Amino acid sequence: MKNDILKRLRYSLGKDAGAASVQDWRMALSLVLRDQLVDVWLDSARRAEVNASKRVYYLSMEFLIGRLIEDMISNLGLDAAARDAVEALGQDYDMIVHDEPDAALGNGGLGRLAACFMDSLATLGIPAFGYGIRYEHGLFEQSFVDGAQAESPETWLSQRHVWEFERPEVQHRIGFGGHVSRDGGRATWHPDNMVVATGYDTPVVGWQGEWGNTLRLWSAKPVNPFDLESFNRGDYLAASRSEALARTISRVLYPDDTTENGKELRLKQEYFFTAASIMDLMCRHMEEDGDIRALPEHVAIQLNDTHPAIAGPELVRLLVDDHGLAMAEAITLARRCLAYTNHTLLPEALERWPEGLFARVLPRHLEIIREIEAAQQAEFPGSPHILEHGDVCMGELAFVMAHKVNGVSALHTDLVKKTVFAELHRIHPTRIVNQTNGITPRRWLHGCNPALRDLITQQLGDTWVSDLEQLAALKAKRSDTSFIQAFQQAKRSNKVALSNWISETCGVALDPDAMFDVQIKRIHEYKRQLMNLLETVALWNEMRDDPDRDWTPRVKIFGGKAAPGYVLAKQIIHLINDVARVVNADPATKGRLRIVFPPNYNVTMAERLIPAADLSEQISTAGKEASGTGNMKFALNGALTIGTLDGANVEIRDHVGSENFFLFGLTASEVVDRRHQHGFSRAAIEASPRLQRVLGQIFEGRFSPEDPHRHHGLIGMLYDHDHFLVTCDFDSYYDTQRRADVVFQNSRNWASMALMNTASMGWFSSDRTIQGYARDIWQADAPRSALER
Ligand code: 26M
Numbered sequence: 001m002k003n004d005i006l007k008r009l010r011y012s013l014g015k016d017a018g019a020a021s022v023q024d025w026r027m028a029l030s031l032v033l034r035d036q037l038v039d040v041w042l043d044s045a046r047r048a049e050v051n052a053s054k055r056v057y058y059l060s061m062e063f064l065i066g067r068l069i070e071d072m073i074s075n076l077g078l079d080a081a082a083r084d085a086v087e088a089l090g091q092d093y094d095m096i097v098h099d100e101p102d103a104a105l106g107n108g109g110l111g112r113l114a115a116c117f118m119d120s121l122a123t124l125g126i127p128a129f130g131y132g133i134r135y136e137h138g139l140f141e142q143s144f145v146d147g148a149q150a151e152s153p154e155t156w157l158s159q160r161h162v163w164e165f166e167r168p169e170v171q172h173r174i175g176f177g178g179h180v181s182r183d184g185g186r187a188t189w190h191p192d193n194m195v196v197a198t199g200y201d202t203p204v205v206g207w208q209g210e211w212g213n214t215l216r217l218w219s220a221k222p223v224n225p226f227d228l229e230s231f232n233r234g235d236y237l238a239a240s241r242s243e244a245l246a247r248t249i250s251r252v253l254y255p256d257d258t259t260e261n262g263k264e265l266r267l268k269q270e271y272f273f274t275a276a277s278i279m280d281l282m283c284r285h286m287e288e289d290g291d292i293r294a295l296p297e298h299v300a301i302q303l304n305d306t307h308p309a310i311a312g313p314e315l316v317r318l319l320v321d322d323h324g325l326a327m328a329e330a331i332t333l334a335r336r337c338l339a340y341t342n343h344t345l346l347p348e349a350l351e352r353w354p355e356g357l358f359a360r361v362l363p364r365h366l367e368i369i370r371e372i373e374a375a376q377q378a379e380f381p382g383s384p385h386i387l388e389h390g391d392v393c394m395g396e397l398a399f400v401m402a403h404k405v406n407g408v409s410a411l412h413t414d415l416v417k418k419t420v421f422a423e424l425h426r427i428h429p430t431r432i433v434n435q436t437n438g439i440t441p442r443r444w445l446h447g448c449n450p451a452l453r454d455l456i457t458q459q460l461g462d463t464w465v466s467d468l469e470q471l472a473a474l475k476a477k478r479s480d481t482s483f484i485q486a487f488q489q490a491k492r493s494n495k496v497a498l499s500n501w502i503s504e505t506c507g508v509a510l511d512p513d514a515m516f517d518v519q520i521k522r523i524h525e526y527k528r529q530l531m532n533l534l535e536t537v538a539l540w541n542e543m544r545d546d547p548d549r550d551w552t553p554r555v556k557i558f559g560g561k562a563a564p565g566y567v568l569a570k571q572i573i574h575l576i577n578d579v580a581r582v583v584n585a586d587p588a589t590k591g592r593l594r595i596v597f598p599p600n601y602n603v604t605m606a607e608r609l610i611p612a613a614d615l616s617e618q619i620s621t622a623g624k625e626a627s628g629t630g631n632m633k634f635a636l637n638g639a640l641t642i643g644t645l646d647g648a649n650v651e652i653r654d655h656v657g658s659e660n661f662f663l664f665g666l667t668a669s670e671v672v673d674r675r676h677q678h679g680f681s682r683a684a685i686e687a688s689p690r691l692q693r694v695l696g697q698i699f700e701g702r703f704s705p706e707d708p709h710r711h712h713g714l715i716g717m718l719y720d721h722d723h724f725l726v727t728c729d730f731d732s733y734y735d736t737q738r739r740a741d742v743v744f745q746n747s748r749n750w751a752s753m754a755l756m757n758t759a760s761m762g763w764f765s766s767d768r769t770i771q772g773y774a775r776d777i778w779q780a781d782a783p784r785s786a787l788e789r
Contacts, residue, residue, distance in 0.1 A: 001078075001085035004032040017089070023159060025091050026069070026099045029082065030162040033072045034203070041203040041212030048127035052288060054297065054780045056121065056128040056773075057281050059274060059311060060114040060304035062253070063132045063215060064106030066603030068163050068202075069097055070447050071119075076209045101156045102602045104138035105217075107257040108522045109629050110343050112603065113408075113766075114304055116629070119440040120770040122206030122213045123466055126780055131277035133269060134164075134200050134217035137252040142561045142600045147577030149562055149570050153252075163202045164217075170199035172279040173223065174272050180364050187321055189364035195246040196221045197276035207442055207466045218276045220249035256563045257522050258349040267353055267361055274308040278315055292323050296336035300778035303340045303402070306351045306394035312338060312401030313368040321364070327371050331401075339777045340398040340405050341435075342416055343626050346526070350420070351394035358392050369397065376400050384423045399424050399431070404777045406435045409627040409648040411668065433776050436651055437627040438766035441468045444633045449611035451490035452637065452758070459483075469762035478752045478759075488751045491614070491638060498612035508584060508596050514553035515744050518609055518634070519617035520601055523562040523569040526624040530572050530714070531726045532556070532617055533579060535734050536595060537694045543589045552741035555594045557609060559601035571714050573597075578703040578710070606630070611637050614750070615662075615740060618643035619733065621724040623668035625649075636761040638754040642736060644729070648764075656760040660753045664736035665729040674728055681722035684730070691730050 009015050009028040020028070048055065073082050086093045106112060114130065121128040140151040175191025182188075197218040205212040222243045231239035248265065249272050278301075285298055303309060312334055319330035344350075358366045373386045386396045399405050399421055407413030413434035417425045425432055446453050446465050456464060456474065464470040477483040495512040503509050510516075519532050536556050543551055558576050562569035580595035598605065616634030618625075618641050625647040635641055635652055642662040643649040653661040666674060674680050685691055699715045701708025718727055744750050774780045 001032060001081050002088050004035075005029055005085060005089065008032055022091075022095055022099050025086070025089070026096045027160065027162050029086060029096060030069055030072070030100075033069070033076065033078070033082070034163060036076055036078075037072065037203045037205045037209070037212060040205055040209050041214075044125075044127070044212045045214070049288065052298065053127045054778070055281070055284075055299060056126055056778055056780050057277065057299065057301045058114060058117060058121075058128060058130045058304065059277055059301060059308040060111070060130065060132050061270065061273070061307040062106030062111030062304075063103075063114045063118070063130060063217070064108070064111030064603060065103045065115040065118075065215075066443075066607070067097075067100045067102055069100050071443060072163075072205070073097075074447060075205050075207055075442065098604075101159070102138075102604050103156055103161070104154055104602055105132065105135050105253060107139060107253070107255065109627070110257075110305060113437055113629060116438065116440040116443070116766040117770060118204045118213065118215055119206065119442055120438070120766040122204045122211050123440075123442070124767060124770055124774075125206070125211040126213075126770065126774060128213045129277075129281070130204070130213070130215040131273065131280070132215070132217050133250050133253075133273045134219040135250060135253045136219075136247075139253055139561070139602075140255055140564065144573075144577055144597075144599050147581070148574045151255075151564050161200075164200045165202075167199040167201055167216075170201075170216075170280070172197045172276045174220075174275050176268060176271070176361055178363065180367060186324075187364065187367070189317070189321065193245075194223045195249060195272065196223055197272060199276075199280070216277075216280070218250065218273050220246050220272060222246035255561075256565070258344065258346055258524065259563065259566070260349060260351050261565075262353060262357070264357060264361065267357065270307050271310050271314075271362060271365075274311045275314050277308075278311055278318065282318060292319065292325070293333065295333060299337050300339070300780050301337050302773070302777070303338065303398055305341060305343050306398045309340070309351070309394040309398035309401070310362070310365060312397060313362075313365040313372065316368050316372070317364055320368075328375060331372060331375055335401055335403050338402045340402040342395070342405060342407055342412075342420070345412070345415055345420055345626065346624065352391040353394070355387065355390050355392060366392070372397070372400060380427045383427055395420065396424070399428075403431070405432045406773075406777065407432070407626070408435065408437045409651060410434055410436060411623075411645070411650050412626040412647060415623060415668070435769055435772045435776070436648055436764075437629050437632070438764050438769035439629055439632045439636070440766050441465060441636070443607070444610070445636055448607035449490075449494065449637055451493050452487075452611065455486055455490050456758075464762075466767065468765035468767065471759050471762045474755060474759035478755055481748075484748060484751050484755065487638065487755050488747065491612070491751070491754070494612040498608055501608060502596055502598065506596050506598055508594060510555050510594055510596070511553055511591060514555045514592075514594070515614045515740070516555050516557060516612055517615040517617065518557045518559075518613040518639070519619075520557070520559035520606060520609055521628075521630055523560045523566075523572055525568060525572075526621050526724045528619050528621065528724060528726055528729075529558060529560070529576065530718075531619060531730060531733060532558075533572070533576055534691065534694050534726070534730060535737055536583070536593075537579060537697065538690050538734055539737070540583050540586070540589055540593055541690075541693060541697075543592055544586075547588060550745075551592050552744050553592045554741075555596065557613075558595070558597040559605060559609065561601060568714070568717065571711065575698065575703070575711050575714060582703050606633070610634055610639070613637070613639040614744070614754075615639060616641045616643075618646070618649050619665070619729075620644060620646045621729075622646045622666055622671050624724070632761065632764040635757045636764065638758045640740070640750070640753055640757060642733075642740060652761075652764070655763055656757045660756045660760075662736050662740050664732040666725060666732075671725060674725060675723075680725075681727040682719060684722075684727040685719065688727075688731050690734065691727065 008031040138154045176193040178190045178192035202215040315334040319325040407416040499510040616639040618631040627647040644665040704710040
């Protein structure tokens with residue numbers, strides 16, 4: 001391996017060992033690893049082809065994959081070999097591994113789920129492609145300027161992305177705009193704008209390197225790179241205009257994770273990657289089979305939210321306009337290929353596009369959508385409309401064009417049936433199914449938590465990594481003193497490592513014996529970071545009031561980004577930083593309470609924080625968080641959850657046992673009732689002197705003396721439109737936190753509860769989730785040989 005690295009350094013990167021930077025070493029190592037992946041990868045592709053296997057196509061605007069190098073090393077079983085080789089070359093292995101930039105091609109849960117699914121599909125040996133966009137700039141980088149969020153562009157591609165293979169021969173032309181002509185019965189779309197989608201392939205090899213799938217990301221290029229005529233005339237700007245226009249499409253990831261604002265470029269991105277993916281899979285099918293009517297036997301297309309919902313009309317367009325099928329047959333055929341996952345009930349997140357915009361960008365698709373609508377109304381009179389109030393409703397479109405629709409946790413699926421799609425559910429009572437989310441244990445335990453991983457492997461051997469339910473055997477150790485001690489030791493070493501990193505990056509010293517209480521996720525009102533912060537201020541008050549009490553020392557850790565246009569979320573960030581500054585400077589609570597908010601939370605930061613957490617904050621307003629997946633990562637790594645009955649928290653609590661979970665707050669149906677009570681938030685505030693005091697302090701500028709009015713907006717919101725019931729759940733949350741304090745004092749008991757969490761989380765492996773999709777939605781099986789390990 002050492003020689004391979006030197007060879008790659010020299011012949012692929014053109015560098016001498018003496019002149020090589022950390023980045024050069026990292027790339028050389030990565031290229032050596034990539035070589036080893038290629039054989040399994042190509043072999044898997046060939047096997048899928050000769051067996052004419054059904055392929056799964058996972059269409060997602062986002063793949064939040066993070067760093068790849070450690071995954072690649074451990075999936076190939078090369079951990080020791082890679083370290084030895086690098087050290088023999090006199091280089092720092094950890095520095096090299098940490099040099100890789102995160103591929104942050106996603107906003108949060110939805111994008112990370114897609115990445116976990118790709119890992120599980122490969123591990124299970126299910127032939128699959130992930131299709132998405134190769135954004136030049138991923139999610140913005142976050143910094144804090146005087147406590148406020150500032151954004152700057154992310155630039156992961158400023159260095160070569162070593163894992164990918166550019167496929168200049170994989171090109172599809174994507175049209176926009178123009179008009180539709182008719183010749184006899186046949187319609188032809190004449191776009192007035194074209195871009196080329198070029199594929200870039202990253203191999204995704206599963207656990208132990210037995211099967212490899214492809215993540216194919218599309219980049220937009222101009223049809224004609226350069227207008228020579230304009231150049232010769234001396235008009236240099238015009239010469240490269242078409243290039244700039246085309247490249248805009250894959251330039252940047254939209255940084256919103258909920259609010260849909262109807263931007264034309266976003267619609268173009270959605271159509272661009274969906275159309276390229278559909279053409280790509282159609283070409284593959286026609287080459288392999290040749291019978292267009294056999295498409296559903298060979299193709300399962302999963303739509304990750306409505307972002308690729310234009311796949312329905314696009315597939316119908318190709319079947320009717322290019323292959324000559326009748327409209328009704330085309331719709332039925334397309335539906336048999338398509339399935340749709342819903343990830344949210346928040347009304348502001350449901351995609352709707354003005355018909356006018358649609359007509360301008362995708363005129364033929366709008367006609368087809370009208371036909372889909374007409375067919376649906378003819379068969380089911382009074383069915384909810386796809387076209388409504390002058391908008392194209394992408395949720396209804398996706399539902400009507402899918403043979404299965406799934407929610408992402410039991411509670412969420414139930415609410416999908418009762419709320420957003422109630423009427424469609426009545427018409428199609430077997431279409432909606434549940435597939436509770438999961439996480440890959442390769443990254444979220446084996447990769448990120450070596451201390452705990454080694455302890456588990458010592459006990460169980462290493463087959464748990466691809467069969468996570470085996471962790472249940474650890475339950476027998478819950479009263480085993482020496483095992484509990486080893487479990488505690490693993491957690492403590494992770495906390496020490498995190499403390500060192502926090503001290504370097506934030507300049508705050510932490511006590512590794514304090515309770516590490518962590519809330520990391522996108523900043524959103526419904527996720528209620530604000531409630532966590534109000535509780536922190538209340539705790540600070542009581543600690544100052546009663547300094548002699550035996551307080552459980554706490555470290556409050558926050559991480560997360562706010563969408564740049566989400567004013568309230570940004571105010572919450574500012575308030576957290578303001579409170580942190582005052583509390584961390586207070587000698588009265590030194591050693592007892594610390595607040596840290598390391599900037600630029602991303603996948604790599606999650607991998608540091610989660611293994612070091614004692615308490616996991618999953619405190620969304622019940623009924624609002626579709627599932628959550630961070631909640632699973634924490635519990636798997638031995639943190640206890642403080643949480644509401646929301647999303648997958650419900651199922652986590654069922655698995656780990658109610659005695660090992662800190663439950664508080666209103667239920668989803670109580671939330672609905674409470675909202676109808678006039679003046680509910682003022683009533684809740686009035687009933688809680690503790691909360692009143694905290695709100696008063698913030699209002700008076702206790703934490704922002706240089707700008708005492710800074711947080712008036714937030715406080716006013718809590719009094720008058722506390723949409724997410726922060727005030728109503730506050731007392732219950734505060735009391736439950738104090739219960740957690742007491743339990744934490746008995747560290748052995750805490751550790752035993754934490755162990756019960758780890759041992760009970762096997763069901764939350766994304767391997768189980770993917771097997772559910774394969775069975776209930778895709779009818780896709782793993783080829784025998786790949787599964788026989
Ligand atoms: C939409 C339009 C324009 C720009 C961006 C968007 C958009 C992007 C991401 C909308 C929603 C997006 O993500 C939603 C999301 O991440 N949902 C989360 O999905 C997870 C996986 O199922 C769940 O665990 C979370 O509960 C859910 O919030």
